[in-house]
Amino acid sequence: MAKVKVYVTLKPSLLDAQGRVVQTALENLGYGNVEDVRIGKYIELEVKENGQTLDTQIEEMCRKLLANPVIENYRFEVTE
Amino acid sequence: MAKVKVYVTLKPSLLDAQGRVVQTALENLGYGNVEDVRIGKYIELEVKENGQTLDTQIEEMCRKLLANPVIENYRFEVTE
Secondary structure, three states, X not given: OEEEXXXXXXXXXXXXXXXXXXXXXXXXOOOOOEEEEEEEEEEEEEEOOOOOOHHHHHHHHHHHHHXXXXXXXXXXXXXX | OEXXXXXXXXXXXXXXXXXXXHHHHHHHOOOOOEEEEEEEEEEEXXXXXXXXXXHHHHHHHHHHHHOOOOOEEEEEEEEO
């Protein structure tokens, strides 16, 4: 059983509206020194190895479902 | 300027409804070997150091706004 951590982030060129809202909220709480906030997804998968290359499988899952490659970047790491 | 990465995850004892939906979707795509999916948030902050201890500040931000400590765990790492 492998544990996979996937990080999905909005592409840097795109405005992160949700992040902007959080930044304003932090400012209102007194944290005016926060210059930028970007919000992404952190996904943990538990995958049973089935002979296929795990990396290829996870790559496919990211492209097909977990991330939207048009607007998002993703990276993942496999741990045991 | 410090770059801070915050990971917010649902507490392990709680059912992750969103993760369950993604797991079913992956199963329908042919990935029946995915045993568990849990979805959290990944937040990147850029913070200007202002003399206060950064760790304490981030800890506060997490407790007050970025995470809901009742149902979520969080951890963060500070990089340059």
